[in-house]
Amino acid sequence: MQVQEATGSEHWNRVKKRLRAELGDDVFSSWFARVDLEEHNDGTVRLSVPTRFLKQWIQSNYNERLMGLWKGECDNVHKIELTVRGAMRPRQPSAQVAAGLPAPKRPKSSMSDPRMDGFCDSNSVAAAQAVTAALGRGDNAGDVARDVLQGAALDPKYTFDTFVEGDSNRLALAAARQVAAGGAVTFNPLYLHASVGLGKTHLMQAVASKVRASGRKVLYLTAEHFMYRFVSALKAQSALAFKETLRTIDLLLIDDMQFLHGKQVQQEFCHTLNALIDGARQVIVAADRAPSELDTLDDRVRSRLSGGLVVGIQEPDFSLRRNILTTRVTQTRRSYPNFDVPEPVLDYVAKHVASSGRDLEGALNRLIAHNQLTNQPITQEMAELTLRDLIRSSEPRRIKIEDIQRVVSKHYNVTKADLLSARRTRTIVRPRQIAMFLAKVMTPRSLPEIGRRFGNRDHTTVLHAVRKIEELARGDQALATELELLKRMLDA
Numbered sequence: 001m002q003v004q005e006a007t008g009s010e011h012w013n014r015v016k017k018r019l020r021a022e023l024g025d026d027v028f029s030s031w032f033a034r035v036d037l038e039e040h041n042d043g044t045v046r047l048s049v050p051t052r053f054l055k056q057w058i059q060s061n062y063n064e065r066l067m068g069l070w071k072g073e074c075d076n077v078h079k080i081e082l083t084v085r086g087a088m089r090p091r092q093p094s095a096q097v098a099a100g101l102p103a104p105k106r107p108k109s110s111m112s113d114p115r116m117d118g119f120c121d122s123n124s125v126a127a128a129q130a131v132t133a134a135l136g137r138g139d140n141a142g143d144v145a146r147d148v149l150q151g152a153a154l155d156p157k158y159t160f161d162t163f164v165e166g167d168s169n170r171l172a173l174a175a176a177r178q179v180a181a182g183g184a185v186t187f188n189p190l191y192l193h194a195s196v197g198l199g200k201t202h203l204m205q206a207v208a209s210k211v212r213a214s215g216r217k218v219l220y221l222t223a224e225h226f227m228y229r230f231v232s233a234l235k236a237q238s239a240l241a242f243k244e245t246l247r248t249i250d251l252l253l254i255d256d257m258q259f260l261h262g263k264q265v266q267q268e269f270c271h272t273l274n275a276l277i278d279g280a281r282q283v284i285v286a287a288d289r290a291p292s293e294l295d296t297l298d299d300r301v302r303s304r305l306s307g308g309l310v311v312g313i314q315e316p317d318f319s320l321r322r323n324i325l326t327t328r329v330t331q332t333r334r335s336y337p338n339f340d341v342p343e344p345v346l347d348y349v350a351k352h353v354a355s356s357g358r359d360l361e362g363a364l365n366r367l368i369a370h371n372q373l374t375n376q377p378i379t380q381e382m383a384e385l386t387l388r389d390l391i392r393s394s395e396p397r398r399i400k401i402e403d404i405q406r407v408v409s410k411h412y413n414v415t416k417a418d419l420l421s422a423r424r425t426r427t428i429v430r431p432r433q434i435a436m437f438l439a440k441v442m443t444p445r446s447l448p449e450i451g452r453r454f455g456n457r458d459h460t461t462v463l464h465a466v467r468k469i470e471e472l473a474r475g476d477q478a479l480a481t482e483l484e485l486l487k488r489m490l491d492a
């Protein structure tokens with residue numbers, strides 16, 4: 001096999017390794033564990049992050065260092081772009097996941113060590129110093145405590161009235177309503193999980209607004225803000241005030257729990273959770289996966305989170321999607337009385353934008369914008385044109401046999417003509433078999449059709465190739481990893 005030039009992801013892995021060594025595990029995982037390499041092209045490196053907060057944070061603190069490390073990898077890098085990942089584009093699987101390798105284990109947390117309670121390790125102090133320095137703030141204990149109580153703003157749109165019920169969210173909605181109604185705390189914490197845009201934040205904020213309106217103390221924070229507040233408190237030497245303040249809350253809501261990183265922050269979160277639950281106050285947590293799958297979390301936090309009621313929200317079915325759209329159109333009419341979407345267009349959107357409430361909302365917003373800016377009525381044709389890219393990107397990508405031949409020949413440095421030829425040298429036979437195997441597992445094409453597309457070969461030759469590669473990959477981890485990487489390149 002040929003010696004390949006390092007790929008973008010290999011450079012990125014080395015940059016991350018150096019960053020981890022320089023910053024330490026805790027600081028690294030707080031800020032860089034969720035950064036993905038999107039593209040490395042013509043001297044520009046494009047990285048994506050899940051939130052705007054993280055983007056600003058990395059830009060103001062680590063841009064130069066990132067540039068230095070990338071330049072160490074490739075001289076021609078002159079620009080690093082950071083973008084916030086959109087809802088339509090879920091996170092790329094990590095190289096480990098893509099290659100079928102286990103995710104790296106986090107170092108064992110010191111949560112079980114009582115000596116750590118109330119103390120800060122050097123990494124957290126470094127992170128805290130960086131936070132306050134970058135934001136140019138000299139928080140004192142009082143500021144931090146007040147800041148903690150403020151929490152994130154609630155969106156007045158997110159109420160129970162605007163939340164549409166369906167089979168996929170019925171249990172979550174019922175549990176949220178019960179918590180909002182107050183009364184005895186029956187399940188604590190309430191843990192909601194779902195992939196992006198399925199209504200977790202909407203439901204949490206609906207509960208928060210209702211409970212706040214009844215005069216009780218409510219704190220709604222994203223895990224990222226919890227992390228920021230905690231490191232600020234450490235820096236201002238007001239960790240005690242921070243803890244005390246948190247424990248006076250009647251209802252604590254932590255959103256995007258998957259972003260809670262750093263052993264000391266998790267430790268503090270666990271103590272707060274215990275204190276609130278023991279004091280019969282309510283906690284609601286939301287994340288993009290079940291507690292058992294939050295592998296960045298310490299075991300103790302995970303088990304405490306699983307101890308209440310864990311409810312998943314699934315992807316909406318057609319009828320729920322359709323109802324969400326109808327509700328949104330009715331709401332929009334309050335601001336734009338002439339706004340109208342014909343029923344068949346709503347059916348079309350509900351049928352084709354199948355992933356989440358957020359995407360449905362995005363689709364509708366485009367129609368509204370088009371309608372308002374051009375004064376054109378919304379028709380089927382206009383909807384198809386306006387939503388073309390949205391609909392295409394929410395459908396699974398079709399992989400073509402030509403794509404497979406192109407990627408495989410580039411990867412193994414053979415030509416497409418070689419793949420289709422009758423040549424039987426080993427350097428060509430193996431890539432050809434791999435390409436046939438990928439054509440079988442990644443496209444709906446039949447064996448005879450694949451045979452025809454590979455120089456008119458018989459279907460038994462394709463079958464032999466598929467079986468051979470399956471058998472080799474079972475005993476050869478390097479080949480199995482290579483196959484996964486090829487699949488990932490084709491899927492990107």
Ligand SMILES: Nc1ncnc2c1ncn2[C@@H]1O[C@H](COP(=O)(O)OP(=O)(O)OP(=O)(O)O)[C@@H](O)[C@H]1O
Binds near residue numbers: 165194198201203
């Ligand atoms: N059942 C629903 N009824 C009404 N609106 C919904 C529903 N589900 C989702 N939405 C809308 O979709 C948008 C995205 O929802 P939300 O922000 O609550 O998702 P999320 O699950 O918290 O996603 P993320 O993990 O990305 O934060 C919101 O505007 C929300 O109002």
